[in-house]
Every structure is written in structure tokens, then in C-alpha cells.
Amino acid sequence: MDLNIAGIRLDVTEDGYLTDVSQWNKEIAVEIAKENGIELTDKHWEVLYWIQDQVKNDVALSVRGIKKSGVIDIKEFYELFPGGPLKISTKIAGVPKPKSCI
Amino acid sequence: MKNLVILGAGTSGTMMANHLVSKLPKKEWKITIVDQYKTHYYQPGFLFLPFDIYTEDQVKKVGKKFIPNGVNYIQKKIEQIFPTENKVELEDETLQYDILIVATGCKIAPQETEGMKGKNWHKTVFDFYTYEGSLALRNKLRDWKGGKMVVHFTEMPIKCPVAPLEFVFLADSYFTKKGMRDKVDLTYVTPLGGAFTKPKATAALSHLMKEKNIKVVTDFNIERVDNEKNQIVDYADTTVDFDLLVTVPTNMGDEVIERSGMGDDLNFVPTHHNTLQSIDYENVFVIGDATNVPASKAGSVAHFASETLTDNILLYIDGKPLKEEFDGHANCFIETGKNKALLIDFNYKYEPLEGTFPIAGIGPLKLLKESIFNHWGKLAFRWIYWNMLLKGIPIPMVSRNMSLKGKKIN
Known part of the structure; x- marks a missing residue:
């Protein structure tokens, strides 16, 4: 599938996650966030960069990991990305959503 | 030396x-x-x-x-x-x-979740990833009269990520065979976005949950087990009630x-x-x-x-450069209950696909589809484990790197 955001054609999965992290940039993040009803603040960015860092270092993402991150506590995390914080924040950060093997 | x-x-x-x-x-x-x-x-x-x-x-x-x-x-x-x-x-x-x-x-590591390894541990709250947990659960199930059974995993990564799904499928079979399926309310609770998370598997298998009358709760990030109210509670304060919790703690x-x-x-x-x-x-x-x-x-x-x-x-x-060869290849049978199983074969790059295995076009095993033959494969695997796998004997026709032969890519 592909998607047009901020004038760029992006490769995405069926549920809208970027398949190529190198296509990600800040404008795209702002647009994906908007689609999910989120206006990105400095705190959001801090979390998004932290998520990208974790993925780069092969650390599995989980809500418990957020608790230990020092960036944000879990309550704030739910407030920043209401609905499904991990699912939504990974989409905006341009990284794969947490998944299982099937 | x-x-x-x-x-x-x-x-x-x-x-x-x-x-x-x-x-x-x-x-x-x-x-x-x-x-x-x-x-x-x-x-x-x-x-x-x-x-x-x-x-x-x-x-x-x-x-x-x-x-x-x-x-x-x-x-x-x-x-x-x-x-x-x-x-x-x-x-x-x-x-x-x-x-x-x-x-x-x-x-x-059940201690990572508040209340999990509490007073009800191995009484109404069980793991099945240890010998002790699995055995205690067997003894419990032998004379359990029914109620709400919740099968849950805490967070990825876990060993054998399909095991909680297999557990809930086998539970459905087990209670049906005992003639008490109508007395058991089965719920599968996952921190992920669905019971299945890969597109091909979701398309091929989502019907199983409905068919077997298993409720699914998604995006549930457990905060604690409430041992007074017999509930699991997530960070968004949603709760799931249980009479019997079968959980996979953090690994x-x-x-x-x-x-x-x-x-x-x-x-x-x-x-x-x-x-x-x-x-x-x-x-x-x-x-x-x-x-x-x-x-x-x-x-x-x-x-x-x-x-x-x-x-x-x-x-x-020998001081030579190492092979960058390992591709994350996995090959797993997945029990779906009623003497059937699925087979999946995948690696870092390719999600589980439909097809035939190990011989393209012939099988005899079917990928990502339920069959009785796959179930026999799973049961035969115990013998293979003790007699071949541990001894480092290669499994005939199954190579270390994943093969695309026999797989439907699109």
C-alpha cells in the first residue's frame, strides 16, 4: 500500500505503518499525528525520539519499558497518545508496531 | 589447551x-x-x-x-x-x-507485575511456562467446575509467542470434550492490537476466535492483578474479571x-x-x-x-570473517484444538505465508492452514526433540535458512 502525506508518497502497511523508516521525517510525523487527533508538543517529540532509539537498539517496546524510560510516566503516556499509546506512538514515530509472530 | x-x-x-x-x-x-x-x-x-x-x-x-x-x-x-x-x-x-x-x-518474571505472584499464585492465578505452574494448573483443571477463564500475556517478547493462543484453543477443546464448554467463558487478553498481528495470519486465522467462541480483549497493558476482586487491571484502568487466570508473565x-x-x-x-x-x-x-x-x-x-x-x-x-548467515528462521506447529494444528515457517524478513512444506506444491504439511497432519507433526516433534534436535542432527529437508519455495508471496 502507499499513502500520500505532506506531498510525499510513502510505503505503508495495511494498517498505516511506514515500511521504510528512512522515509520518516518530522512533517510526516505531524501529519500522522493529526490524523490520530494529536497535536505534537515537545513532550511528544521526546517520547517519539526515545521510541526510535529503542527500536534502533533492538529493545522490545512495551508499556513497562516506558515506565523505566525516565522520559515519561505511564499516565502521561496515555494522556499524550490516548486510545492505544504504544500503537499510536509507534505509528507516528515511523517504526513497526509491536507484534507477535503470527 | x-x-x-x-x-x-x-x-x-x-x-x-x-x-x-x-x-x-x-x-x-x-x-x-x-x-x-x-x-x-x-x-x-x-x-x-x-x-x-x-x-x-x-x-x-x-x-x-x-x-x-x-x-x-x-x-x-x-x-x-x-x-x-x-x-x-x-x-x-x-x-x-x-x-x-x-x-x-x-x-x-511474575514479580515484575504487581500482585501477580500474590496470594493466589498457583491457586487461581497460574503460569504454564514452568513445570511447576503447568502441573499445578493441570491439577486445578482436573476438578474445576467452570467459570471465567482468562488467558493473558503481559508483554512481548515472550518464549513461543503463539503459546497463549494455543492454550486458549486447547482449552476450548478440553472443556468441550469434558462436556462443560457451556460452563466456561473463555477470554483471550493481549497487549497487542489483535489476537493475530501479521496481515496474512490475520486474514487466514481471525475466524478461529469467533468459531470457538473466544472473546478477545486487545491493547490491554496490565498494571496489576487485583487479588481481592479477582481482576486484571490495565494502565488505562480497564479491568477484566476472572475466576481462573492463566497468564504469561514478563519474560x-x-x-x-x-x-x-x-x-x-x-x-x-x-x-x-x-x-x-x-x-x-x-x-x-x-x-x-x-x-x-x-x-x-x-x-x-x-x-x-x-x-x-x-x-x-x-x-x-581460524581467524576468518564470520558468516552473516542467520536469517531468524523459525518453524513452528501451532495447535488449534480438536486434533488440528497449523504450521508456520518464517524469518526476520518474511511473515508466515500460506503454502506447502517442506516440498513445494506437495507438502505434505500445509502452511498457515489447519490440518490433522500438522497436529501429528506437532506430536511427532517431541520424539524429534529428544532424539534429533538436542543431538544436533539436521532435520531432513528443512534447511537452516528459510526457503521461499512452496510459499505464496502474494
């Missing part, structure tokens, strides 16, 4: 000992394997034990039986690894090594990794995805559940990895 030390005599460590004993010259290399426990468990059997499909004896044997002659077996606790000094401290002796293989696995690498300062937050050791060399120390290699590689934590993965790692240990000894 040089020393190769293997830490852990589980699936990976035992396979590596069997591979290397015939490959390393005996006059030059001494191979030592260390594990504090006497018993080797067939962990996939922990799925069947609660439903009286396997007996205790079928899932455990004395570990020493599988360690080949010529390998020095030490049954002692590992205190700490000192990777910059090339030594490992055991409870009462120190081993020096030239090459270290870390195969210390991973295990459940973590061994504490010795933490004591040695060699792991990430979950005590998994940073490892090269394709060579299996540790990222931080060139003479330390890591295999199986102990690594942080993004492959499934499963015996089949360890089996395929052990073939690449054996080659790489020999290349390393």
Missing part, C-alpha cells in the same frame, strides 16, 4: 555441545558446559501437560544424558561472567575461557546476565542478528532465548541458529 565454555545446558547449550564435540580437535580444545539444574525439560510439553495430553515423564529427562562424551559437564550455579577478563565465576570455582557461548535462556533473561552487566533492560544480551557474535565482546557468542535478536524465542530458531553458530565458531578460531 584452549577452553570453550558453554553457559546453560538447555536446548541451545546442549545442541552446541553436540555440534562442537565432533568439530573441535580434542587435543587443542576442552569443551565445558555449565548448568545448575539436573533436569532438562521439553518446554513445548508445558502446553499439553495442563490438559492431561502429556504426562510428567514425557516432558522431563536427566539433562546429563544429552551431553556427549568428551564434554566436561559441571552442575553448578553460575555467579558472574567477567567478559573483559575471559572468566566465569561459578559457586566455588572459576573457569577461564578462550571462547564463551552464552545459552542461559529466559524465564518468567526476562537470566539474572546472571544482569549481575555481569551484559544485558539490556530485560537481561537479553545484545547480539549480532546474522552472526550471533555478541556486540560487545568478540570472543563471546550468544544463542537461543538469551539473545536480543528480533527472532522468535523458540527451539526451532535455536536449532537453525546452532548450525550457523557452529560454522562461525570454527571460522572465528
